[in-house]
């Protein structure tokens with residue numbers, strides 16, 4: 259009998275009454291591991307009501323008390339890091355070391371959120387006019403919702419909920435239906451950390467749950483991470499419904515390799531950034547831009563043996579570089595892009611299609627793929643593939659490389675590898691992307707900075723976590739106050755100005 263997963267509402271696991279269930283796979287085995295409820299709009303409504311009722315008490319809880327829950331949650335995540343990483347690997351497929359790292363990066367947002375008394379400190383101006391003081395402070399929004407992608411089952415829900423909750427909001431998480439278990443386990447840890455019932459809830463499902471959250475008048479904000487078409491659509495519909503929205507979308511991240519880059523550092527960095535997590539990272543490098551004559555040849559000569567030697571297998575086995583892709587459907591999509599690249603005339607130097615891992619013959623595995631002589635007119639260059647496929651594009655100059663990146667519809671992250679300060683400076687100043695690395699291949703900002711891309715990689719005005727996260731999950735109130743002394747000076751009908 260396949261295990262049926264539950265939702266988590268009001269501080270406990272609850273059964274779903276839905277008739278629709280989705281399969282959750284173990285991608286290394288290619289077998290169904292559990293079933294997830296495709297919850298109904300009615301179940302979303304019940305969860306919103308519970309979260310709304312919890313808001314009154316939680317928003318009035320002093321920030322220092324809220325911070326204590328964060329300290330406790332941080333320590334629980336720390337103590338359970340191996341268990342949580344195993345859960346990530348079981349449903350997503352990434353190797354355990356990588357999964358552990360992703361849990362730790364999520365935990366760091368909890369650490370940041372534990373500083374909430376400091377982060378919510380307002381501003382005060384004494385004497386803005388005679389006898390008048392003014393101060394500003396930030397208040398929570400109400401019930402907030404998070405919608406997660408499949409590729410970071412722990413880290414991305416932890417980008418959202420800790421900050422929302424530390425700010426005094428209550429929260430409903432809709433994890434990706436491909437990887438729901440992590441959010442459910444985190445819900446138990448939240449409760450164990452002392453969070454009152456109803457403050458953090460998990461409602462699983464698909465578009466129907468997201469639509470119900472968009473349409474519900476008591477949901478104040480939606481924080482979503484997913485593909486660009488979904489991010490853009492949810493942003494448009496939810497903002498029209500009067501909600502605050504941050505919707506992070508897809509990516510195509512470039513690494514500019516200058517002729518003066520240290521080749522061995524560059525190739526090491528490129529291997530991890532392109533093939534780590536089987537390329538299923540929104541910050542993965544999927545395009546290497548070789549600048550100047552000879553750079554492309556040197557780069558691919560060094561890459562070919564490394565890509566062929568990638569150690570691939572079930573993520574829970576030690577010493578591997580890459581696990582499977584998340585689902586059979588995704589494997590077919592990524593393999594389809596490799597077929598397309600060949601048709602488009604790119605040169606396939608390493609072909610990972612058809613990989614069979616002994617003992618895991620039904621797993622969703624794809625070996626590393628490497629294309630050379632990719633051009634900007636090809637679909638494999640323009641579209642996000644989200645798999646272990648690296649494209650090498652050759653350009654004559656840094657200026658051409660910058661123009662190439664800036665013309666792309668996505669603008670999430672990217673990097674330059676060089677030993678020239680001048681080239682790095684030129685790149686960081688002119689490049690139209692949100693997160694930039696200089697000799698750092700995956701420049702994911704730490705929890706106390708904010709994460710987000712430009713152009714088609716982010717819809718909305720606020721980035722995730724860090725100071726931008728606090729701004730997203732709060733709104734500003736400014737008070738102007740006078741305590742009159744002496745007799746009234748009479749009514750004034752002019753716009754007040756300082757005399």
Ligand code: NAD
Nearest residue numbers: 406407408433434464465468484485488506507508509540
């Ligand atoms: P997805 O867009 O298919 O799904 C994301 C979430 O939206 C899921 O919870 C899903 O159930 C829901 N959803 C799907 N279709 C919907 C619809 N029509 N209406 C409303 N909700 C819908 O994305 P995915 O395949 O789970 O994740 C991979 C994508 O996420 C990639 O494009 C990747 O680049 C992107 N991503 C971006 C970032 C970032 O920070 N920019 C981080 C991680 C992943």
